[in-house]
Amino acid sequence: MAGNTFGTLFKITTFGESHGKAIGVLIDGVKPNIKIFEREIQQELNRRRPGQSKVTTPRNESDQVEILSGVFEGRTLGTPICLLIWNKDQISKAYDEIKDLLRPGHAGFTYLAKYGIQDYRGGGRASGRETAGRVAAGAVAKHILAKQGIKIFAYTKEIGGIAAKIIDLKEIENNSVRCPDRDAAIKMEKKILQIKKHGDSLGGVIEAVVKNCPAGLGEPVFDKLEADLAKALLSIPAVKGFEVGSGFAAAKMKGSEHNDEFYKDKKTGKIRTTTNFAGGILGGISTGGDIVLRVAVKPTSSIGIEQNTVDVNGRRKTIKVEGRHDPCICPRVVPVVESMIALVLADHLMKQKLLRRSNTNMKIRNQINLIDDMLILLLTKRKELAEDVGIWKKKAGVPVFDAGREKEIYSRRLALVKETKLDPDFIKDVYKIIIKNARKVQREV
8 A cells, every 4th residue: 555655855654544453654765863752752642542521532542652663761762663553442233234335534435435445443543542652652752853943732723613712822731722822722611522422423613823934945846845735744643734924815916015025133133024914935945034824624424413314335324433533633644744744844944954965065875875776765656556467467368568658768778878878778777677677576566
């Protein structure tokens, strides 16, 4: 199953299902000799774990993290870090009676359409429980960013139409909904509990602010900072919308209103803007100002109200989802949002440092290493595509060896080589190995 890995230099791969034995994450790209302790990671996981309050699911998971590799005597080794969290309080029998029914709002139908199989227990891989791995990895990323003075704050801005009017960062962890406005938090909690009594759920808006982010992070044109942030945050289960800075409100403004005017800060000597409608990002690159963004979180899909649906064979049915579910997922999404932002910033910070070093000709080897890493990623992708071709050939009864296709590959590549200074014989030898490996992969599927 592709799509489980995120990042380029600071890279994570999450694994596990909601009701499987365990969930976790593999982190690659962390430099050696960085102090990392389980308690730091655990603090972040405690903010995301279920069973925190009356407005979250009563599923009782301690989400105790175990560091399996990559850390020795509290310091990173520079090798992959594997973090594991055992599932201990899953009650899978709650899903036995509805396993053949398509739950409205859930990914069961699309997983069946794509893979022909699904883990119906709690949503399997599509469950919000998968995000525990992201939060564990995010704790490591936050630790690295903190050394650069970068801090990330996320909070519940709105739930069920009730919006925070005051932003007091100290108040976020003092209430069950993680709202920076105490009065709004009380109203939000009351409304969630009312909805919960009726077996329904609520959605909301999470806002995040990144402080002390240096100017210059982002890789135009297709890897812009806000583009990578959008991908990161929209990959979170239940997130249905993303905006940065003024967001959709910009569509109602004039250029003279929306443009952030520049000035030089006399104290720091840095270039700043008088307003921040851009949200701290211009041209896909951070400005050095606060990065401000928001995500829309849908109401929890699992509700106790009877709904119309069909079974896997398309026959009309009704469904009432039992089990333990959040009446509003916003409070637990807050640390996930922070973690995904941290992962993106850590990745871009590493890219920027690499760029700066190469620009000053201090360590050309770092640039070569980046190219070599990209070659491995491209070869991995080519192998995956070769597997897909092999599966198709097997089903279609087509032989693996295709002389015409291989001749086309050689001729097209050699034609490109004429425009470079590369040795044609060298390129031909490289593609002989690649094609030979592709044939092997296709025969083995």
